[in-house]
Amino acid sequence: MILLRTLHRSLFGLGATVALLVLAGCVGLPTGKPAGPWHEAYEPINDPASEAFVSNALQRAVAAFGDPVVPVNKVLLRRSKKTEAAKRYHIGEDFSLTECFDSSNGVFVIYLAVDPGHVNYYALLGHECTHLINPYITDWYMEGMATVFSQQICKQLGVKWGDWERHFNRSRRQPYALSYRMMLQLQEVFPRDYPLMINYTTPIKKRDEWLRIDIDAWLDSLAPARRLQALSIIEPYVKELNRNVGTQYAFQTPEALK
Template sequence: MLLPSLLESSQKSSPIYSVFIILSLVVLLGACVGRPDNTVWHQHYEPVEDLHIHKFVQDAFAEAQQYYGKSEFSVHDIHIRQSVFRKDRFLLSRADISNFSELSRQIFFNKDDSPEDLIWDALTAETRNCVKQAALGTELSVTGKQQVVTGLNTLIESYAFYQDLVLFESGKEGREEEILPLSELSGSEKYIRNFLDNHFLHFLLPIPQKRYALEGVEVCECLSPANNVCILYVSAEPGSPDFFPQLAHEVFHLLSPQSFDWYVEGLCNVFAEEYCAQHGCSWQSVLAGLHARKTTDPYAISYFMMRDIYNIAGPHLANFMKFAVWSDKDKTRKHIDITRWLNTLPPEMRDRVEKTIWSYSRSLKAHKGAINSFILPQ
């Protein structure tokens, strides 16, 4: 789930920096076990809101569930982040709005001499239509939600709306407030976003004030079961050859977000390879990187192990994720009960798979524990 380069750099760094990296990994990987409502960690990173990419994720998730079983986590919505620091932290993304219906109701039904009146007048006809639909009870599609986000972001970037809002607010409170010049556009964006955050307090996540130190992470983060929202982080930028393979890898983690296991990591890459091959996405760049690190990087080692197992027992992997069990030492993490799964295989096939696992065991055992489990057959 994390970049091999990040792990390698931590091995070469000073002891103090290594401690920082390990603690950071704990924070990042701990995200998979569920976080409180209104988590803002994802706000630090660049949203990927392209509808074609969103469809890729939805289709890949559907296919993963078709072949490997239903997800343990009831996923209501999936958001994508490129794990680089966000260029404009004042703009909204879909993940920053916790309740489109209630937000839309407040805008649509409170338009008499109010800030909602200003907002409504400044929205385009297309955005107004989406707000109206949501306010009247229609569940917006991803496209509709994105239209609302785009409309609100247009207001945040609008200097004219900023002027109107300052005049409205200062007039309401009987005071004069200096209007920032156009040259200080970031200040006007901050003013509008702060206003929206406070005015729609229960529906918008606040502007993040703290910046986490890590970029380049690849992880699947599932927020609390109350909202059933998942965030997929990839290091590659859209358009790069690694983007869709990384995304498909993280999609597979949605089947069991609480599994921290090298068998699962390897199978994530096998799924990504198979899915990309079937849907015209190049895997060659990723494969070249895995080959280059096949003796040193546990992500590469686990891929080659699970690729070999897939070649031996492919159809029997359909029930593999059902053997994810809670760890005795940490009830927030799961691992694969490999012995129980092996016992479902025909004897000759079991022997071949078990020999394959043992052939990779020395390399993977060296990397167990800190990030992922690796339990050998009994």
């Protein structure tokens, strides 16, 4: 079984906006810094099919959630595997991450933990494309939303969603599985209100660029009866998701469930 671990932070302290999805293991901190931008230390993915997927996925993400908070003008794809020139640097490998590299010019970098052709390649790429809408949100609501979008965009574009569905539908504790199922249920019951959730955000800490979904603000936008329905969907997942809160991801328990 593929285990997913997560880490959100400024990329190795450089202040770049990232959303990180790591496969089977933690990324170590570097002891040295490569010359130039970080993405140049990783292998480029020059694959027309991947570029077409990103273009289509972004268009559909915008249609679903609205315009990105940082207009996306260019997306660079990188396999998170060090180039030969960067082998001597102690920097992480085999992670999936969306980095806002240059917000002034709308340049993003998507790093992927696996090669094109891997069973989970498009599942990871679809997930990361969702973070192009707002790479500053780092909580379990957003992660679940990105995973749901990944599944649906893969189906729409006719590519396999890897082996995620089998794992995510049976795991009782894995936070990516729980957040996926929670958000999928919310989308099914609230198809119009669900995508608006991404607009309700609040800083995780004061004067912090990282955001979390303000779930209470979203719930307050619903009629009372529907609010109770949404709370009944969220409640079974609260305990386990709160166990996975820390420096990596935030999670806000609705006030009505405290």
